[in-house]
Amino acid sequence: MSGRALAAIISAGLSKFGKLEGLSSREIFLSAAKEAFDRCPNLNPKKDIKSLFIGQMSESSEHQGHTGALIADWLGLNPIPSVRLESACASSGAALRAGVQAIMSGLVETVMVGGVEKMTHLSTFDATEYLALSSDNFLEQWHGFTFPALFALIARAHMLKYKTREEQLAAVAVKNHKNGSKNPKAHIQKEITIEQALNSRIIASPLRLFDCSLISDGASCLILTKPEVAKRYTDEPVYIVGTGQASDTIGLYERDDLTSLNSIAMAAREAYRMADVGPDDLDVAEVHDCFTIAEIISYEMLGLCGKGEGGTFIESGQTEMDGKIPVNTSGGLKSKGHPVGATGTAQAYEIYLQLTGQAGKRQVEGAEIGLTQNLGGHGSTSIVHIFKRNI
Amino acid sequence: MEEIAFRRDERKEIYPTIENFYKFCGMGKLMAVRCSRCGRLVLPPRPMCPECYSTDLGWIQLSGRGRLETYSEVYVPPKNFASKSPYIIGIVRLAEGVALPGQIIVDRGEKAEVGMELRVDFESAPAEGWPQWPRYFFRPVDRK
Numbered sequence: 015m016s017g018r019a020l021a022a023i024i025s026a027g028l029s030k031f032g033k034l035e036g037l038s039s040r041e042i043f044l045s046a047a048k049e050a051f052d053r054c055p056n057l058n059p060k061k062d063i064k065s066l067f068i069g070q071m072s073e074s075s076e077h078q079g080h081t082g083a084l085i086a087d088w089l090g091l092n093p094i095p096s097v098r099l100e101s102a103c104a105s106s107g108a109a110l111r112a113g114v115q116a117i118m119s120g121l122v123e124t125v126m127v128g129g130v131e132k133m134t135h136l137s138t139f140d141a142t143e144y145l146a147l148s149s150d151n152f153l154e155q156w157h158g159f160t161f162p163a164l165f166a167l168i169a170r171a172h173m174l175k176y177k178t179r180e181e182q183l184a185a186v187a188v189k190n191h192k193n194g195s196k197n198p199k200a201h202i203q204k205e206i207t208i209e210q211a212l213n214s215r216i217i218a219s220p221l222r223l224f225d226c227s228l229i230s231d232g233a234s235c236l237i238l239t240k241p242e243v244a245k246r247y248t249d250e251p252v253y254i255v256g257t258g259q260a261s262d263t264i265g266l267y268e269r270d271d272l273t274s275l276n277s278i279a280m281a282a283r284e285a286y287r288m289a290d291v292g293p294d295d296l297d298v299a300e301v302h303d304c305f306t307i308a309e310i311i312s313y314e315m316l317g318l319c320g321k322g323e324g325g326t327f328i329e330s331g332q333t334e335m336d337g338k339i340p341v342n343t344s345g346g347l348k349s350k351g352h353p354v355g356a357t358g359t360a361q362a363y364e365i366y367l368q369l370t371g372q373a374g375k376r377q378v379e380g381a382e383i384g385l386t387q388n389l390g391g392h393g394s395t396s397i398v399h400i401f402k403r404n405i
Numbered sequence: 406m407e408e409i410a411f412r413r414d415e416r417k418e419i420y421p422t423i424e425n426f427y428k429f430c431g432m433g434k435l436m437a438v439r440c441s442r443c444g445r446l447v448l449p450p451r452p453m454c455p456e457c458y459s460t461d462l463g464w465i466q467l468s469g470r471g472r473l474e475t476y477s478e479v480y481v482p483p484k485n486f487a488s489k490s491p492y493i494i495g496i497v498r499l500a501e502g503v504a505l506p507g508q509i510i511v512d513r514g515e516k517a518e519v520g521m522e523l524r525v526d527f528e529s530a531p532a533e534g535w536p537q538w539p540r541y542f543f544r545p546v547d548r549k
């Protein structure tokens with residue numbers, strides 16, 4: 015099936031990301047859905063959408079489970095089947111993949127996939143524990159390991175083995191804030207300086223505040239259909255041509271090499287092969303910068319640069335807006351924000367805008383091929399998708 | 406010594422579970438299991454070997470000695486660790502080849518260092534909450 019379209023995106027929606035006071039998950043999701051419905055007048059949601067897949071990491075923040083049924087109801091889409099998928103921060107990446115699989119199976123023609131998370135009302139203690147849920151509770155959380163601390167362990171190992179420097183980590187934050195300053199939906203639309211990043215307080219050494227992504231509220235969604243019928247709905251569909259997913263140990267301590275996130279490489283290999291695309295073919299990518307070190311390792315695992323070269327790669331400027339492969343044009347998790355369950359399909363939303371020329375001030379001219387890389391936990395799940403404007 | 410109630414299997418052997426691993430910690434022992442079929446050392450213990458799917462795994466005591474592979478000083482702790490912050494956590498590669506995550510407790514003014522030699526030690530069980538497990542932790546060797 016190399017290089018053929020697996021599914022087509024005919025519309026997409028994104029809520030504002032940030033501290034959305036007074037709004038709960040269901041209302042935030044509706045604002046994303048409304049954009050997707052309005053963007054595609056030829057779509058009759060009640061008639062055309064045959065299944066819903068919603069990513070959300072935890073029901074605990076709002077004491078609201080059964081999110082699949084909840085969203086179907088609030089979208090006025092009953093009685094279509096609807097499920098919530100949970101894979102930590104890769105929950106909506108998993109929802110996207112489930113939607114692609116449903117279409118490929120032939121069971122349904124058109125589906126909605128998306129994700130949502132409500133987090134900003136949590137205290138720092140509660141948010142810390144919420145995010146740590148994605149690691150090994152009995153061995154990691156039980157000993158006081160936080161989520162930033164786990165990535166700090168990875169960062170220190172990478173710095174030691176490859177001479178990666180704090181300035182290189184900070185350069186990721188500076189770049190992503192620069193991009194996010196041009197994104198009207200980003201949580202923090204402000205540029206930062208490298209000095210600000212390097213002087214910010216330590217969260218878990220060697221990681222500082224500006225190495226960490228934001229705790230945000232937000233939702234995102236996509237409408238997918240069978241490639242053969244996409245043009246019935248829109249003149250400018252975006253085709254999904256590769257999907258890959260891989261799992262790794264739930265505990266970081268079980269890995270032989272702490273400087274790699276092998277699940278990314280495994281997921282990417284599957285997606286590249288399916289798409290008949292290589293890293294050099296990409297025009298734009300959204301990668302999972304939950305921490306700055308994660309973006310650096312992502313470059314390496316996706317083959318954008320060699321192993322251990324992620325630090326020099328960010329410094330080379332090749333992932334800037336005007337570089338060879340602009341990465342996180344949306345601002346990434348660092349500046350756009352990271353409502354964990356919404357992140358996977360929010361990445362795909364940005365690629366959809368880029369490939370249809372709708373990314374405004376952050377448009378990569380003539381972008382044809384894009385990639386998203388969504389991470390769950392400290393790499394226990396990785397999901398990669400590849401998108402094409404033309405088939 | 407106080408009798409510790411381990412969960413046991415149908416052969417009355419101590420079942421290879423996380424809780425039993427921590428119950429051994431309460432006795433001052435760092436234990437792993439070894440698969441009788443393929444020989445794999447499994448830590449933390451699991452009831453089924455992830456390599457060959459055998460359920461015949463026998464407990465063995467580890468030396469408790471190892472080296473620090475990587476570490477972090479945590480300044481934003483979870484609630485249960487708030488009083489200890491900042492504290493050091495790390496991954497320790499044990500002499501037997503397997504690794505464990507844990508707290509690294511150093512003397513005041515002393516720094517953690519990748520490669521430093523560590524030995525395991527044990528806390529007594531916390532009084533409340535679930536799970537009520539005694540934690541292991543690591544200290545530099547040649548110190549109390």
Ligand SMILES: [Zn+2]
Pocket residue numbers: 440441442443444445454455456457458459
């Ligand atoms: Zn075995």
